[in-house]
Amino acid sequence: MASAACLGAGCGLSTAFAHKEEAMNVRLIGVSIALALGAPLNPPAQAQQTASPKTALYDRLGGLKGISLVVDDFIDRLVTNKTLNKNPAINAGRKSSPAPYLKVQVAQLMCEVTGGPCKYTGKDMKSSHAHMNISEKEWDIMAAEFKKSLDKFKVPAAEQNELFEIVGKTKADIVVSKS
Numbered sequence: 001m002a003s004a005a006c007l008g009a010g011c012g013l014s015t016a017f018a019h020k021e022e023a024m025n026v027r028l029i030g031v032s033i034a035l036a037l038g039a040p041l042n043p044p045a046q047a048q049q050t051a052s053p054k055t056a057l058y059d060r061l062g063g064l065k066g067i068s069l070v071v072d073d074f075i076d077r078l079v080t081n082k083t084l085n086k087n088p089a090i091n092a093g094r095k096s097s098p099a100p101y102l103k104v105q106v107a108q109l110m111c112e113v114t115g116g117p118c119k120y121t122g123k124d125m126k127s128s129h130a131h132m133n134i135s136e137k138e139w140d141i142m143a144a145e146f147k148k149s150l151d152k153f154k155v156p157a158a159e160q161n162e163l164f165e166i167v168g169k170t171k172a173d174i175v176v177s178k179s
């Protein structure tokens with residue numbers, strides 16, 4: 001994502017990669033020693049753990065197809081929400097960023113931060129929302145609409161919690177109004 005606030009899963013990617021490399025090195029050393037000693041090739045416990053990581057949230061959500069369905073439904077709810085549209089800047093945002101565009105951008109972002117292969121190329125969360133003076137109350141409405149979409153597509157509670165944790169990391173950049 002452009003100079004965006006880091007949303008979660010994507011933030012740790014380079015570190016995760018470095019750890020993977022380390023584990024591979026450990027494994028290679030282990031294999032060489034095992035070969036030298038004529039021992040069976042049982043990788044060390046650390047390497048075994050690295051070889052079977054937890055499935056990425058992206059895959060558990062059904063990949064880009066699953067994410068697209070949820071985002072499509074979510075943006076439709078967001079842009080038609082009467083309370084949100086009482087905020088003139090949010091209402092105006094529907095014209096400057098039409099729903100189909102928002103769907104593409106949000107799906108790309110969700111794909112990237114859940115560990116998928118996409119690359120988010122939109123604006124960072126602060127500069128794309130600051131002008132709307134979004135309040136805590138508006139954030140809660142957005143979160144409730146998001147939950148409705150997740151429930152509609154039967155996203156399990158564990159995956160919903162992970163998603164809310166990731167999305168929650170953007171709150172400080174998006175909510176600027178105290179009212």
Ligand code: HEM
Binds near residue numbers: 102123134139
């Ligand atoms: C109360 C909460 C939110 C409201 C009311 C809201 C509404 C909007 C609106 C109206 C725009 C278009 C702005 C414009 O063109 O002037 C926009 C852009 C965007 N929003 Fe939100 N949003 C909210 C929260 C979020 C969250 C939680 C995410 C993702 C984690 C998100 C992701 C995006 C993205 C990716 C864009 C497009 C950025 C670009 O143009 O490159 N929004 N949002």
